[in-house]
Amino acid sequence: MSQQLADRIRACRLCADRFAATATGHAPNPVVWFAAGARILIISQAPGLRVHQSNTPFWDRSGARLRDWMGIDEAAFYDRARVAILPSAFCFPGYDAAGIDLPPPPVCARTWHPAALAQIGQVPLRLLVGGHAHRRYLPGRLGVTETVRGWRDHAPGTFALPHPSWRNTGWLKRNPWFETEVLPALRARVAQVLTE
Numbered sequence: 001m002s003q004q005l006a007d008r009i010r011a012c013r014l015c016a017d018r019f020a021a022t023a024t025g026h027a028p029n030p031v032v033w034f035a036a037g038a039r040i041l042i043i044s045q046a047p048g049l050r051v052h053q054s055n056t057p058f059w060d061r062s063g064a065r066l067r068d069w070m071g072i073d074e075a076a077f078y079d080r081a082r083v084a085i086l087p088s089a090f091c092f093p094g095y096d097a098a099g100i101d102l103p104p105p106p107v108c109a110r111t112w113h114p115a116a117l118a119q120i121g122q123v124p125l126r127l128l129v130g131g132h133a134h135r136r137y138l139p140g141r142l143g144v145t146e147t148v149r150g151w152r153d154h155a156p157g158t159f160a161l162p163h164p165s166w167r168n169t170g171w172l173k174r175n176p177w178f179e180t181e182v183l184p185a186l187r188a189r190v191a192q193v194l195t196e
């Protein structure tokens with residue numbers, strides 16, 4: 001990763017006022033995790049509280065589930081030479097008054113994604129995780145379920161996935177085709193690009 005770009009992102013405070021006004025009242029803490037030449041690009045949502053505290057993306061139950069979906073262990077997942085993680089917002093957006101995660105501020109992807117994507121370069125496999133990533137990178141699609149269900153129609157090398165949050169356990173039960181059809185194809189593709 002260009003140190004200059006990483007340093008500029010880590011120094012970003014564009015959302016300071018927005019975060020100060022949340023129920024968590026926290027300061028920005030951009031979690032930056034990508035490098036040029038990665039084989040897999042994960043475009044995700046935003047850090048949760050545990051990621052905010054650990055400075056490690058997907059360092060939570062969502063990460064455990066995502067690694068299981070991909071069929072890789074922590075060592076492979078956290079190898080920045082092979083896996084780049086680009087959230088829709090680099091900082092934890094905070095909780096609302098009901099304790100629900102706030103959405104990623106759109107200003108983050110608008111401000112930083114073009115430079116980050118240029119830095120990462122072409123990747124053979126791109127995972128779009130959750131509705132925010134779908135809407136930005138698969139515009140015009142209908143909702144998460146139909147977007148994920150249409151996985152065979154996406155550009156080669158792109159998988160659209162639901163968010164691996166444990167809040168989506170009900171979705172996974174209602175859509176068993178995801179586990180029986182999508183995950184075997186995803187795991188095969190992940191294994192292929194990591195061994196090519």
Ligand code: SF4
Pocket residue numbers: 009012013014015016028029030089090091105107108109111
């Ligand atoms: S979420 Fe993005 S734009 Fe907002 S402060 Fe963090 S790095 Fe900056």
